[in-house]
Amino acid sequence: MKSSGTKPQETLLRQTLQASGHRYTEQRAAVFRLIARSRVHPTAEDVFLGVRTEVPGISLATVYKSLEMLVGCGLAKKLTPPDGSARYCGRMEPHHHARCLACGGVSDVAGELGNLEIAALRAQANGFYLVGYELELTGYCSDCAPPMGTGAGASSN
Amino acid sequence: MKSSGTKPQETLLRQTLQASGHRYTEQRAAVFRLIARSRVHPTAEDVFLGVRTEVPGISLATVYKSLEMLVGCGLAKKLTPPDGSARYCGRMEPHHHARCLACGGVSDVAGELGNLEIAALRAQANGFYLVGYELELTGYCSDCAPPMGTGAGASSN
């Protein structure tokens, strides 16, 4: 195995923090590592519990502050389910989110909207300057059976 | 002008409530009317303040209960911005939501995802049974200038 003294991920964090006038700390690094690695969109509390194994003394307030700072720097994204607490996403490649109506879990779906679709949206969104988008799919994950004979249909609101 | 003693909107509400085993009350009707008519995605508090002009004695708790019930019946939709409080949407035609990064306002954008796009999502969402979706656009509304020379780009996460 090859080990480099400094992981590229850490370098990215250092540089991004510096660029936005923030300092690199053990706590922020640990929070970043955890959400970047996680695939389950942890809540702030999840991150807190997870990070405590690496940084035993960290406080929940620090986790909140770190998460918001990462979001501000573009290193994480905040998901806000209609129920319960906010969830964070550290994988920054373009993808959508699929939320299960039964178990509440949120999983990632690869892909992004096509250019035609985007162009159509721009045209419709009269006068709105489009910067980004967030597509959340709702339905039932493979572990949760749909409530029988549901007519397959996808409706926006 | 032609006036019918009972408005079609009220009938819809009555029937939907009955169908799901709930009762028709003045408070619920007022809440429903307000969000069905509103174009600004009011918060629970907004609804509370607005409905009080029609039903002076209504309480905030009742507004919350009514809103959640309407969402449960499919007569309203709940939007959960990453900041602040939940917003409700009573216009049920397919459309997207555009949230302004400057003023925080949410406006509607007509349209729905194309069938090709949906099919692609289904294919990607391996094992996920798709029921619906919610597309939120982020950017700057016509009243708020974008922070100058921003490279036009739309990125999902």
Add this chain to the structure above:
DNA sequence: ATCCTTGCAAAGCATTTGCAGTCAC
């Protein structure tokens, strides 16, 4: 040495809940 960050505990909000009286059915 400077000033940003941390950790703690308390505060702040939005939302929910328990309960007795009231109302729709």
Add this chain to the structure above:
DNA sequence: GTGACTGCAAATGCTTTGCAAGGAT
């Protein structure tokens, strides 16, 4: 008449904040 709904107020739970001590640059 019965059971659901309302209004009130207290409770809950997530998130934020103030401040003194500690750490990064």
